[in-house]
Each structure stands twice: as structure tokens, then as C-alpha cells.
Amino acid sequence: MPLGNGRLGMTPDGGLTNEKIVLNDITLWSGSEQDANNYEAHKSLPAIRKLILEGKNDEAQALVNRDFVCKGPGSGGAQWGKYQTLGALDIHYDHKGGDAVIATPEDYKRELSLDSAIAGCSYTLNQVKYKREYFCSFDDDVNIIKISADKPGMINCRISISRPEKFAVKTEGGQLQMSGQLDNGTDGKGMQYLARVIVKLKEGNLSSDQNSLIVKDADELIIYVSAATDFRGFAFKEKTQQSLSSAIKKSYETQKNRHVVNFSKLFNRLSIDLGSGEAEERPTDSRLAAFYEHSESDPGMAALFFQYGRYLSISSTRVGLLPPNLQGLWAKEINTPWNGDYHLDVNVQMNHWPVEVTNLSELNLPLADLVKGLVKPGERTAKAYYNAEGWIAHVITNVWGFTEPGESASWGAANAGSGWLCNNLWEHYAFSMDRKYLKEIYPVLKGSALFYKSAQVKDPKTGWMLTSPSVSPENTFYLPSGKTASISMGPTIDNQIIRELFNNVITASTILGIDAEFRKELENRLKLVPPAGVISKDGRIREWIEDYKETDPRHRHISHLYGLYPASLITPTRTPALAGAARKTLEVRGDDGPSWTIAYKLLFWARLQDGNRAFKLFKELLKPTLRLDINYGAGGGVYPNMLSAGPPFQIDGNFGATAGLAEMLIQSHDGFIDLLPALPDAWKAYGNVKGLKARGNFTVNMNWKDGRITGYRISSTTAKKVKVKVNGEIREIISEKS
Incomplete structure (x- = not known):
């Protein structure tokens, strides 16, 4: 049952004799900031673009793999890092009555209340009804577990905490602590973390050994878990203690009620029947x-x-x-x-x-903050690879601000990342109409538009201005020679993103009354950006500027329908022909795939009003x-x-x-x-x-x-x-x- 308060997460498994409660902190990452730009990459750009224009995409891809990827192992390296579990709280229950009885509990039930963000577990064993409640408090920012029984003295358990690596556990003054430092990929001295566990008993006895808290003969047990990291210089040692001290002073009912009130302020904004x-x-x-x-x-x-x-x-x-x-x-x-x-x-x-x-x-604001943090490193990447103005992020990023291409051309060279992120940023304005927010994000949007404008090249066949090199995310096509490639110029998703982004920047600059000259430049460039979609000979929307045949007609990515969703470039009302081509594209792709793919197809069909x-x-x-x-x-x-x-x-x-x-x-x-x-x-x-x-x-x-x-x-x-x-x-x- 997943629980969380936006920072701390807790997932109890409801185990009868041994319960494992997975713990998380949204900020716990290994790795560190790095500069994996190849500052010589742009020197290969003319050769790569020339090979693409000559139809030698496979040779261009070989050059991209040599020069136009990040330095080092990229997302496979220790410096890239990983989001990691904080660890697990393990509770070993000693139910009086023996293990033979434990095998057959009565009325076992687990539940998660969505409108209160409280999970529960209850069962009857040896004529004793046990009850557990769990929540990640939206009040004092701690995890809380309450264990009770309908007869006195029936709570007996051992509480311990651990993680698979890089941890030390100790008990100190009745408090169980786990601390450690993750690998940063350079000198090993990466992010630090600390978790503290304290308990409050009604009756019974509390003792401890070197790495556990031991509860005997209690009527009721409340477990408090506080955790934090030093991400962004957070005073994690002090704050974890402060959170526990504040939480334990309140009655359980007060803490629970405040949690529900704070959570409900968000959840209860919408009801559906x-x-x-x-x-x-x-x-x-x-x-x-x-x-x-x-x-x-x-x-x-x-x-x-x-x-x-x-x-x-x-x-x-x-x-x-x-x-x-x-x-x-x-x-x-x-x-x-x-x-x-x-x-x-x-x-x-x-x-x-x-x-x-x-x-x-x-x-949506945490994502906006993450994107703001990509601008400066993205400017270095734009210069290194494209000798372009503005900022670019490719396919993957982390909390350390990675904007370089990935380590393989087939997926890592996609140009779409930064422009696609700008769609999310714009949508927050479109829904909120918050002018102050628009002013804050305008430099981000402008910087992204500046990159695409600066990095586009002219296609001599059509006269269109296109990205080059780029890929349609993670997909591959056949060349006339029978060879395969991913690298191309002007994949449809890039053209759709650029068209949408330029229009949004034009609108924003008009609303804010700034950048009239840049606005005019974008208006002129828009005349040279390909349309929202080109219909292929078989009636589908082309995925690439050329009518290539994809190697996998049922590929999980359907990036060339970006114009249908999340953008609004293709609609049944305004562009019925493109909407029909989008429908045929979806029919060929089929309905299966990983869950995120199925969800995306659901969105496409909803936009097609089916x-x-x-x-x-x-x-x-x-x-x-x-x-x-x-x-x-x-x-x-x-x-x-x-x-x-x-x-x-x-x-x-x-x-x-x-x-x-x-x-x-x-x-x-x-x-x-x-x-x-x-x-x-x-x-x-x-x-x-x-x-x-x-x-x-x-x-x-x-x-x-x-x-x-x-x-x-x-x-x-x-x-x-x-x-x-x-x-x-x-x-x-x-x-x-x-």
C-alpha cells in the first residue's frame, strides 16, 4: 500500500509475523554533478548533416555514436547516479499463542483510504483483534505507525531498520538510527542521509540492543520514523530530530486529524461518481x-x-x-x-x-523548478554539440542537471526533451493564467526556442528548416538500401514541438509586452517550420521527414502524434484530415504495449473523441x-x-x-x-x-x-x-x- 507526503514514502506489506515497510525519501540519490559534454562534438556536425542529406543515415549514425554522445558511460555510470530506496523498517511480531496458530488468522484485511491517505491492516489471532494504521504525516513530516490490540499487554515486537548497502545502525537514548553516505561516482563521498525511529508505548516495556528496539507487553505502540538527506544543503540531522520532537508531543488523534485536514485540502477539490x-x-x-x-x-x-x-x-x-x-x-x-x-x-x-x-x-511547480535547473547546463550542451544559442536537454536527466545526449545515438540524440518540457511549463500557465508565473518561466521558454531556431538547418528539397541530427524517440527505420538507422533530420515530433513552442513564446511575449524583435523573428521562422503533420502514402502521419518504413510497426513510442496530445495542433474540428491520419496511425500501432504506452493511446483516442x-x-x-x-x-x-x-x-x-x-x-x-x-x-x-x-x-x-x-x-x-x-x-x- 503506497503512502507518501510528497517527500517521505512508506509501503507496508502487512506481514503477519514479519512486516517489511519500505521507506523512501524523494531526494535520496547517488551520483553527483558532472560535465559529460564533448566540447569537440560540433566539429563533426557538418559531416553528420551532409551524410543525412545524402541519404547515408547509417554512416551519419556511426559518426553520432563516435562524437555526438556524452563522454563516459552516461546513464550507466556511477556519477550519473540512481534514485534509491532509503531502506526498510522490519517489525518482527511475537503473537502470544505460538506459530502454529499464526498460520491461520481470521478476518485478515488490508485497506488504503484515498481520501485520508491512511492505510490499515487488521486481523484476529488467538481471540485477539489486532489493528495497524499507517500514514506519512502531512503535519509534522514523519511516518507514523500505530499498532493496537483489543486486549491488554498483547503487543510484543522487535523493530529494526536496514538497507542493502552503505548504512550503519545504532540505538541511542531509546532512538534507533540508520545513517550512511551514497557513492557520488568520484571520491565516494556522495549524498548523506539519516533515519531516526522512536516509539511511544501505552503500558508495557521498551528496551534496546545494538540495532533494534524491543517492545514487550504493551497495550498500544506508536512508531515514528523521521528521515532526510543533505540534498541542497538541507540540515538533515537537526531537522529529523525536530520533526520527531514535534510529532511525539501531540496525541495520536491530533496528529492524525491534522494529517487528514492537510491532505484533504488537495484531494477534496474534486469528486467523481x-x-x-x-x-x-x-x-x-x-x-x-x-x-x-x-x-x-x-x-x-x-x-x-x-x-x-x-x-x-x-x-x-x-x-x-x-x-x-x-x-x-x-x-x-x-x-x-x-x-x-x-x-x-x-x-x-x-x-x-x-x-x-x-x-x-x-x-506542476516541482517540475518547473527542475527544468529551470537544466537551463545553465543546457546552454553548455547547446554550444558543445550544435554551436547553438539557447539551451537543450536530450532524453534523460537526473537531479544533478544532466543535459547531454545519451550514450547511444539510437535513442540518446533526440532533440525533443527540452521542448517537450516547455509544454508542461506552458500548460500550468494555460490552466492557472498566473501572469507572475509566466514571467518567471519566460526565459526558460525563450531559451528553448532560441536553441531550436539557432540549430535548425534548411532542407534543400522542401525549403523547410529542420533539426539535424535527431531521432524520433527510440524508433528505427529502413533505408532504401535495406540498412537501418535512427538518426535523421526533422522527425515529426521535433517539428510539432517547435511549432507549438514558437507559438507559445510569441503569445507569452505579447502578454508580457516584451521581446517584440525576437517575437518577429519567431513569426518569420514559423513560416519555414513543417506543418503539424504530413500524411504518408498509406494514409498515416509520417514519423520522419522522409516516408521511411519503420522496423517495428507496433513500436511502443508514438511520438509523431505529439501534435494530437499533449499539443493541440491536430484536432477533429480544425484538422479533420490529420485527425483521420492519426486514427490510422493508431490502428497500425495496435492497442498493446507497456502500461505507459497504453495510457498514451487512451489519451490519443480520447482526443479523437472515440x-x-x-x-x-x-x-x-x-x-x-x-x-x-x-x-x-x-x-x-x-x-x-x-x-x-x-x-x-x-x-x-x-x-x-x-x-x-x-x-x-x-x-x-x-x-x-x-x-x-x-x-x-x-x-x-x-x-x-x-x-x-x-x-x-x-x-x-x-x-x-x-x-x-x-x-x-x-x-x-x-x-x-x-x-x-x-x-x-x-x-x-x-x-x-x-
């Missing part, structure tokens, strides 16, 4: 299995998964800290899959797609699985706790699906607010949603019956005109003042 059924009484694992077979009988599952995604967003990031990584904050390993880092060719962006529309706007096809993808996403192997092809699904399976666990599937479900209910990218644009048959009977957000900082409530809106309310901080599409009719109204 899509109908109910008998399936809601089932345990989640059997409910998931039933939903996959008979989804029509459980309309409430979509509402549950939607709110679970919002819960995970609130729990895995916090203003002033870091955005959720590939695992959110719930990593259980030292060697976290894909380093638990930030992938910039869809994944970190997908993690943030639901936050604006689901009324959690401020949770609710039933989007719902089919949602059903595929919720396919039960226990697979843990690293998967790049078909697969996907969710684990019994509804965390998304790549496999292995990768949280973007949860977040992407949440955004997709919202997109089925409301869209606001096409010049008006569209209510129920992609309503599937499964939700037509009845529905009620309060608190969705639309661009322009509108809050939307609505209810429907038999597929038709029966009531709606649109409000904003000031009453203003807005266009709304209701039951197929576009009308202009004045929003209510909220």
Missing part, C-alpha cells in the same frame, strides 16, 4: 480480475482508478522539492529500474499530465499482472495494489491513465470547453463530477444521465465569457464568480 455496483464490495485484486472480464458491470472502477492517480500525485511530490520520478517515490531497490530517473521523451511529462485538469495545479476505444484501452491498462521483468513490448497491466506495470513498476501508466480519463470527460484545448467529448457507453447511464479544471482557470461541475448533460456550472475567480460545448452545441456563457 460514475455509478456503483456490487463489485465495489470485492477485494481489489478480485475486483480487478472481474473488471477485465466484465468491465460494463463496474462503472465505479474508473472513478476509483482516477482518484488513485490523484492520490499518487499528491503523495509523490511537494512544492519546493522534486517531481515524481519513474517510480513516483516508491522505489524498493538500490538499482532502481532505469535508475529511477527522469526520461524526457514522454515519461516525466506523462507524470504531470493529470495535475492541471484534476485540480492539483501547484504539483470514447469506446479509449475505454477499451483503459480496460487493457487494468489487466491484472504479477510480471516483474523489464519489458519493452506487449504487456502492461496493473499489480494487485493498482500500481502500473511496465513491467516492472513504472508510475507513468497510473498518471497517464488519470489524464486520459479526465480527457474523456472534459477538453479545453480547441477554443472552447467541451463537456463529455469522449463519453464511453459504459458511463452513459449516470455521472457526476465536481472540480475539474479547464484552460483559462475555469472550474467545472457537471452531471449527466443517459449520455446527456443535465446540469453544469462553470466558475472562475472573475466572471468572464467562455465558450462551452454542451450536448453537441457550442454556446457562449458568462462564468460564475467563484
Whole structure:
């Protein structure tokens, strides 16, 4: 059961005699800042571009692999680092009555309350009812576990803490401590961390040995865990003690109530009801299995998964800290899959797609802060590789500000990362209309636009200005010779990102009343940027500037539909031909893939306003699985706790699906607010949603019956005109003042 308060994470497994509670801190990273730029790379740029123009992409790729990648091992190196588990709290329970009885507990139950962010575990053993409660406090920023029994003196346990490497444990003054220092990839003296554990007993006795706290004959036990790192110079030793001292002074009920109040301020902004059924009484694992077979009988599952995604967003990031990584904050390993880092060719962006529309706007700000930190290193990378102005980030980054290309041309040379991040930054403005925020991010947007403008080259065949070299993320094509390559010029995603970014910078400079000359330069350059999409001979949207044949028609990335989502360059209303080509592109790609891919396809079909096809993808996403192997092809699904399976666990599937479900209910990218644009048959009977957000900082409530809106309310901080599409009719109204 994943718990978190945006900084600390806790995942209890509910073990009966031995319980393992995985602990996390969103800031715990190995590695360190590095400069892996090849400052000679730009000298190879003319030769690379010449080979691409000559159709010798494979030879160009060989040059890119030699000169146009990062220095050193890149993401495979110790200096790159990894997001790592903090460790685990292990509780060994000594239930009176003997192990033979322990094998058959009665009424065993585990639960997670999404609206209070509290997990529970209860069972009866030897006529004693035991109860555990867990939460990561949104009050004093500590993890809290309460263990109780309905008979006195029945709590007996040993509490210890550990991690797989680089740790030391001691007990001091009744406090259990674990400390250590991670590898920075240079001298070994990387990030430091400290975890402190103290307990509060009702009756009973507390003792300790060298590395454990021992509780005997207690009526009730409360465990407090405080942890922190020295990330960004944080005074972790002092702060961990202060947090514990503050928490232990309060009664458990006070701490719990304050936690719920603070969490609810975010969670309760939005409510959703899509109908109910008998399936809601089932345990989640059997409910998931039933939903996959008979989804029509459980309309409430979509509402549950939607709110679970919002819960995970609130729990895995916090203003002033870091955005959720590939695992959110719930990593259980030292060697976290894909380093638990930030992938910039869809994944970190997908993690943030639901936050604006689901009324959690401020949770976009940690990503904005991360992107601001990429500007300076990105300027060095732009000069080193492209001799260009502005800043660039490629495919992967970490908390240390890595912007260099990856270590392999086939994926590492993608230009899309920085421009795609700017879409997330812009969306926060589009939804919030926060002019002060726009002023803050304008230099970031301008710097990215400056890079693309500076780095584009002219295609002699079309006259278009294109990126070169670049790749369509992680995909490969056949050359006429039969050879394969990834390196090309002007892949469709780059052209779409540049078109969107230039337009956003033009809009921002107009709103802010600055940079008129640069605005004019972008307006002129836009005339030479390729259109949002070019339709190939087979009716699909081309992925590359040439009509190459892809080596894998069902490839997990569908980057050339960026213009459909998250951008709004392709819509059924304004560009029906491109929307039709996007539909055919999706048909050829198929419906399977890792969970994040399925979630992205769900979003595409929602934007194409095909609710039933989007719902089919949602059903595929919720396919039960226990697979843990690293998967790049078909697969996907969710684990019994509804965390998304790549496999292995990768949280973007949860977040992407949440955004997709919202997109089925409301869209606001096409010049008006569209209510129920992609309503599937499964939700037509009845529905009620309060608190969705639309661009322009509108809050939307609505209810429907038999597929038709029966009531709606649109409000904003000031009453203003807005266009709304209701039951197929576009009308202009004045929003209510909220």
C-alpha cells in the first residue's frame, strides 16, 4: 500500500509475523554533478548533416555514436547516479499463542483510504483483534505507525531498520538510527542521509540492543520514523530530530486529524461518481480480475482508478522539492529500474499530465523548478554539440542537471526533451493564467526556442528548416538500401514541438509586452517550420521527414502524434484530415504495449473523441499482472495494489491513465470547453463530477444521465465569457464568480 507526503514514502506489506515497510525519501540519490559534454562534438556536425542529406543515415549514425554522445558511460555510470530506496523498517511480531496458530488468522484485511491517505491492516489471532494504521504525516513530516490490540499487554515486537548497502545502525537514548553516505561516482563521498525511529508505548516495556528496539507487553505502540538527506544543503540531522520532537508531543488523534485536514485540502477539490455496483464490495485484486472480464458491470472502477492517480500525485511530490520520478517515490531497490530517473521523451511529462485538469495545479511547480535547473547546463550542451544559442536537454536527466545526449545515438540524440518540457511549463500557465508565473518561466521558454531556431538547418528539397541530427524517440527505420538507422533530420515530433513552442513564446511575449524583435523573428521562422503533420502514402502521419518504413510497426513510442496530445495542433474540428491520419496511425500501432504506452493511446483516442476505444484501452491498462521483468513490448497491466506495470513498476501508466480519463470527460484545448467529448457507453447511464479544471482557470461541475448533460456550472475567480460545448452545441456563457 503506497503512502507518501510528497517527500517521505512508506509501503507496508502487512506481514503477519514479519512486516517489511519500505521507506523512501524523494531526494535520496547517488551520483553527483558532472560535465559529460564533448566540447569537440560540433566539429563533426557538418559531416553528420551532409551524410543525412545524402541519404547515408547509417554512416551519419556511426559518426553520432563516435562524437555526438556524452563522454563516459552516461546513464550507466556511477556519477550519473540512481534514485534509491532509503531502506526498510522490519517489525518482527511475537503473537502470544505460538506459530502454529499464526498460520491461520481470521478476518485478515488490508485497506488504503484515498481520501485520508491512511492505510490499515487488521486481523484476529488467538481471540485477539489486532489493528495497524499507517500514514506519512502531512503535519509534522514523519511516518507514523500505530499498532493496537483489543486486549491488554498483547503487543510484543522487535523493530529494526536496514538497507542493502552503505548504512550503519545504532540505538541511542531509546532512538534507533540508520545513517550512511551514497557513492557520488568520484571520491565516494556522495549524498548523506539519516533515519531516526522512536516509539511511544501505552503500558508495557521498551528496551534496546545494538540495532533494534524491543517492545514487550504493551497495550498500544506508536512508531515514528523521521528521515532526510543533505540534498541542497538541507540540515538533515537537526531537522529529523525536530520533526520527531514535534510529532511525539501531540496525541495520536491530533496528529492524525491534522494529517487528514492537510491532505484533504488537495484531494477534496474534486469528486467523481460514475455509478456503483456490487463489485465495489470485492477485494481489489478480485475486483480487478472481474473488471477485465466484465468491465460494463463496474462503472465505479474508473472513478476509483482516477482518484488513485490523484492520490499518487499528491503523495509523490511537494512544492519546493522534486517531481515524481519513474517510480513516483516508491522505489524498493538500490538499482532502481532505469535508475529511477527522469526520461524526457514522454515519461516525466506523462507524470504531470493529470495535475492541471484534476485540480492539483501547484504539483506542476516541482517540475518547473527542475527544468529551470537544466537551463545553465543546457546552454553548455547547446554550444558543445550544435554551436547553438539557447539551451537543450536530450532524453534523460537526473537531479544533478544532466543535459547531454545519451550514450547511444539510437535513442540518446533526440532533440525533443527540452521542448517537450516547455509544454508542461506552458500548460500550468494555460490552466492557472498566473501572469507572475509566466514571467518567471519566460526565459526558460525563450531559451528553448532560441536553441531550436539557432540549430535548425534548411532542407534543400522542401525549403523547410529542420533539426539535424535527431531521432524520433527510440524508433528505427529502413533505408532504401535495406540498412537501418535512427538518426535523421526533422522527425515529426521535433517539428510539432517547435511549432507549438514558437507559438507559445510569441503569445507569452505579447502578454508580457516584451521581446517584440525576437517575437518577429519567431513569426518569420514559423513560416519555414513543417506543418503539424504530413500524411504518408498509406494514409498515416509520417514519423520522419522522409516516408521511411519503420522496423517495428507496433513500436511502443508514438511520438509523431505529439501534435494530437499533449499539443493541440491536430484536432477533429480544425484538422479533420490529420485527425483521420492519426486514427490510422493508431490502428497500425495496435492497442498493446507497456502500461505507459497504453495510457498514451487512451489519451490519443480520447482526443479523437472515440470514447469506446479509449475505454477499451483503459480496460487493457487494468489487466491484472504479477510480471516483474523489464519489458519493452506487449504487456502492461496493473499489480494487485493498482500500481502500473511496465513491467516492472513504472508510475507513468497510473498518471497517464488519470489524464486520459479526465480527457474523456472534459477538453479545453480547441477554443472552447467541451463537456463529455469522449463519453464511453459504459458511463452513459449516470455521472457526476465536481472540480475539474479547464484552460483559462475555469472550474467545472457537471452531471449527466443517459449520455446527456443535465446540469453544469462553470466558475472562475472573475466572471468572464467562455465558450462551452454542451450536448453537441457550442454556446457562449458568462462564468460564475467563484
